[in-house]
Amino acid sequence: MIQGQELLRMEGISKSFPGVKALDNVQLSVKAGTVHALMGENGAGKSTLMKCLFGIYHKDEGHIYLEGKEVNFSNSREALDNGVAMVHQELNQALKRNVMDNIWLGRYPLMKGLPLVSEKQMYQDTMRVFNELDIHVDPRTVMSRMPVSQRQMVEIGKAVSFNSKIIVLDEPTSSLTEEEVEHLFRIINMLRDRGCGIIYISHKMDEILRISDEVTIMRDGQYITTRQASELTKAEIIRLMVGREMTHQFPPKIQNPYTEDIMRVEGLTAQYSQLQDVSFSLKKGEILGVAGLDGSGRTELLENIFGAATRKSGTIVKDGKQIRNRTPRESIANGFALVTEERRATGIFGILNIQENTVVASLKKYLNGILLQSGKMSKATDSMIQAMAIKTPSQKTKIQSLSGGNQQKVIFGRWMLTEPDILLLDEPTRGIDVGAKYEIYQLIQNLAKQGKSVIMVSSEMPELLGVCSRILVMSGGRLAGEVDADNTTQEEIMTLAAKYV
Amino acid sequence: MTTVKKSSVSTTRVLEWILDHAMILIIILLGIYTAIRTNGGFVKLANIINLLKLTAARLPMALGVAGCIVLAGTDLSGGRMVGLAGFIAAIIIGAMSGGAMSPVVAILAVMVTGIAIGFVNGFCMGKFKLHPFIVTLATQLMIYGLYLTVSNSKQIAVSSFANQPMFYVSGQPVPWYVLLAILITVVMWFVWNKTTFGKNMFAVGSNEEAARVSGVNVLFTIVCVFMLAGALYGYTGFIEACRIGNSSATLGLSYENDAISAVVIGGVSFVGGTGKISGVILGVLMMQLIMTAMTFLGISGGVAYIIKGAVILVACILDMRKYMTKK
Numbered sequence: 001m002i003q004g005q006e007l008l009r010m011e012g013i014s015k016s017f018p019g020v021k022a023l024d025n026v027q028l029s030v031k032a033g034t035v036h037a038l039m040g041e042n043g044a045g046k047s048t049l050m051k052c053l054f055g056i057y058h059k060d061e062g063h064i065y066l067e068g069k070e071v072n073f074s075n076s077r078e079a080l081d082n083g084v085a086m087v088h089q090e091l092n093q094a095l096k097r098n099v100m101d102n103i104w105l106g107r108y109p110l111m112k113g114l115p116l117v118s119e120k121q122m123y124q125d126t127m128r129v130f131n132e133l134d135i136h137v138d139p140r141t142v143m144s145r146m147p148v149s150q151r152q153m154v155e156i157g158k159a160v161s162f163n164s165k166i167i168v169l170d171e172p173t174s175s176l177t178e179e180e181v182e183h184l185f186r187i188i189n190m191l192r193d194r195g196c197g198i199i200y201i202s203h204k205m206d207e208i209l210r211i212s213d214e215v216t217i218m219r220d221g222q223y224i225t226t227r228q229a230s231e232l233t234k235a236e237i238i239r240l241m242v243g244r245e246m247t248h249q250f251p252p253k254i255q256n257p258y259t260e261d262i263m264r265v266e267g268l269t270a271q272y273s274q275l276q277d278v279s280f281s282l283k284k285g286e287i288l289g290v291a292g293l294d295g296s297g298r299t300e301l302l303e304n305i306f307g308a309a310t311r312k313s314g315t316i317v318k319d320g321k322q323i324r325n326r327t328p329r330e331s332i333a334n335g336f337a338l339v340t341e342e343r344r345a346t347g348i349f350g351i352l353n354i355q356e357n358t359v360v361a362s363l364k365k366y367l368n369g370i371l372l373q374s375g376k377m378s379k380a381t382d383s384m385i386q387a388m389a390i391k392t393p394s395q396k397t398k399i400q401s402l403s404g405g406n407q408q409k410v411i412f413g414r415w416m417l418t419e420p421d422i423l424l425l426d427e428p429t430r431g432i433d434v435g436a437k438y439e440i441y442q443l444i445q446n447l448a449k450q451g452k453s454v455i456m457v458s459s460e461m462p463e464l465l466g467v468c469s470r471i472l473v474m475s476g477g478r479l480a481g482e483v484d485a486d487n488t489t490q491e492e493i494m495t496l497a498a499k500y501v
Numbered sequence: 502m503t504t505v506k507k508s509s510v511s512t513t514r515v516l517e518w519i520l521d522h523a524m525i526l527i528i529i530l531l532g533i534y535t536a537i538r539t540n541g542g543f544v545k546l547a548n549i550i551n552l553l554k555l556t557a558a559r560l561p562m563a564l565g566v567a568g569c570i571v572l573a574g575t576d577l578s579g580g581r582m583v584g585l586a587g588f589i590a591a592i593i594i595g596a597m598s599g600g601a602m603s604p605v606v607a608i609l610a611v612m613v614t615g616i617a618i619g620f621v622n623g624f625c626m627g628k629f630k631l632h633p634f635i636v637t638l639a640t641q642l643m644i645y646g647l648y649l650t651v652s653n654s655k656q657i658a659v660s661s662f663a664n665q666p667m668f669y670v671s672g673q674p675v676p677w678y679v680l681l682a683i684l685i686t687v688v689m690w691f692v693w694n695k696t697t698f699g700k701n702m703f704a705v706g707s708n709e710e711a712a713r714v715s716g717v718n719v720l721f722t723i724v725c726v727f728m729l730a731g732a733l734y735g736y737t738g739f740i741e742a743c744r745i746g747n748s749s750a751t752l753g754l755s756y757e758n759d760a761i762s763a764v765v766i767g768g769v770s771f772v773g774g775t776g777k778i779s780g781v782i783l784g785v786l787m788m789q790l791i792m793t794a795m796t797f798l799g800i801s802g803g804v805a806y807i808i809k810g811a812v813i814l815v816a817c818i819l820d821m822r823k824y825m826t827k828k
């Protein structure tokens with residue numbers, strides 16, 4: 001492979017689904033030895049374009065050339081065999097099998113002259129790839145025992161093991177710590193030096209500007225432009241992506257007119273996680289942020305308050321009364337709501353429609369005797385579609401066909417119908433594009449304006465600073481400190497976050 | 502304070518260990534208890550070999566259905582398949598008047614029949630995405646119907662050469678099908694652990710989509726697992742007909758339930774993608790042990806069923822612990 005030579009060219013790609021033109025004459029050109037960022041809001045057509053490349057969707061029009069030869073892959077395996085690999089955001093792995101079984105799945109090496117799989121060779125080949133990439137994972141570890149970040153590294157190792165020329169990384173850093181991101185970037189740089197072409201899909205502007213050489217921007221299924229990354233700024237990318245100036249990343253914070261505490265948490269300690277002795281109070285109408293590194297107990301804090309995890313000790317007082325919140329059911333009755341971190345796994349019911357997803361937590365309200373009234377349910381759903389500005393063809397659309405941002409809005413709507421006083425939000429904007437993020441921030445501000453209290457966990461510090469009034473910093477399962485969002489710096493938060501590590 | 506904490510940690514450890522090894526512990530304790538209650542009668546060599554024989558007779562079938570369960574599926578057609586295979590074996594052996602080649606021909610015939618039915622099961626599951634419960638619920642009815650139609654519900658005697666001893670242990674005869682069961686088990690261990698097919702089977706059971714995008718022929722894998730199971734049911738039918746000495750409409754009745762129970766007790770989870778050959782052996786042994794122990798203890802049919810059912814439940818609860826993450 002010669003550096004700078006065109007490896008992959010997609011041109012005139014169009015793809016329609018019933019009622020939507022998902023891709024309209026889109027082009028993409030990836031050169032050897034470059035990182036090519038593919039950007040656009042959710043629904044802009046990035047993943048559809050990639051699915052056309054891998055043959056998961058059949059393109060209606062257009063041509064794909066790999067090193068000058070026209071190709072038409074009919075499935076991902078064929079693409080892999082031709083040196084085109086993809087590391088998906090939602091990892092597709094056989095979790096009960098070990099690392100090397102996953103890497104060599106579909107192409108197990110056999111012992112000479114025997115129909116038996118050579119574990120020894122699998123082990124050696126895996127170690128070779130891992131050593132090359134500086135990945136420290138035992139090839140015999142069962143996948144389900146490893147954190148997502150390591151599983152992602154394994155997936156990258158798998159892509160490399162195919163000697164891929166083109167590697168597509170879809171939101172590769174969404175579950176990585178900063179240190180792991182650095183490692184990933186080292187791997188990417190190494191692959192680039194080898195002459196691979198990397199297609200990098202991400203919403204994180206800073207990463208894009210740091211790692212990529214070229215940036216292609218898509219909007220509403222159309223190709224907008226391809227630029228050198230060095231010529232671009234964050235503001236310029238956002239402008240190209242949303243097609244309008246975006247001067248503010250965050251909506252203005254509202255002044256909280258309330259002063260009284262709605263909840264007081266005292267000495268909260270978890271039974272099965274390291275969460276230990278956390279005490280804080282929450283005001284009515286307040287947006288309280290929770291910062292900390294991965295594994296610092298942020299999610300555990302929310303789960304313990306909500307009764308989704310077992311509490312060992314500690315008290316929760318709401319509106320002056322001590323409450324128990326032993327199960328999510330009890331917590332919901334006490335006016336709590338939890339928007340979980342992993343939207344796909346614990347948020348949406350993928351094959352159910354918007355209406356079913358919206359009303360599921362408040363079904364009691366639509367009862368007439370023992371039967372649910374569909375009229376009431378569709379009215380409630382409509383009101384939430386409007387209030388949350390959910391973009392969907394109809395209530396009967398399956399939620400899995402919506403973009404991440406719209407799915408998240410449906411989940412917000414679901415919880416609004418339970419009329420909670422306290423909303424617990426765990427990474428509410430993870431995997432959501434810039435425009436939709438702004439809408440989610442706006443929603444959160446509106447909730448606060450209505451007098452609802454919000455506790456929001458996020459690993460993106462600018463987001464916490466831009467949305468919250470006060471930020472709790474977790475470290476090693478303990479509360480390391482509390483800062484005023486308007487008078488603090490990212491450095492101060494980071495120092496606190498490292499306090500008990 | 503620290504010492505208290507330490508001891509409580511080690512107590513939970515011991516408890517965890519006991520729970521993790523509960524099944525094997527129960528087997529040992531039950532064996533000891535029954536031995537004491539029967540004044541050693543239960544651990545006499547004759548009985549131990551009898552237990553071994555029963556286990557050997559049922560093990561191949563369990564190994565077959567275990568593969569289907571690893572796929573996160575199941576197979577209800579096994580029992581009726583055993584019945585049909587027993588009939589086919591009886592006819593062939595009868596027609597060849599028990600000649601030296603007749604068992605070989607009979608085994609081949611019943612295995613081919615099993616493979617054919619396994620193909621139908623696997624194809625319907627893999628191609629039309631039907632749940633194997635439904636597919637095999639339907640096919641087991643058809644197999645039974647087929648048997649009734651061709652046999653006219655007649656009993657056929659089979660020469661019981663399956664029981665001919667292969668060798669003697671302290672004067673106790675051990676029939677040759679025990680050796681065959683060991684052979685089949687060894688082969689199955691290699692198939693599960695050392696072949697591409699076996700690894701693909703586990704991958705499909707663990708995450709079908711991951712297997713597909715990695716280029717595994719999912720349909721082929723599913724069909725093969727069911728065909729292999731069918732072959733083993735056929736073999737079991739042959740052995741059972743020869744062992745019992747006749748083929749009748751009740752041959753194989755509820756064998757599939759016993760096999761599935763044994764496999765599940767042995768830790769092959771319905772979650773899919775997990776399971777070990779050693780677990781299947783242990784599960785079958787456990788089932789036979791419980792049944793013989795209850796006979797020895799004089800526990801009546803009704804209570805015996807209750808105990809059997811309870812054992813299955815407890816085994817599954819213990820097994821599920823491994824997949825639950827505590828929060």
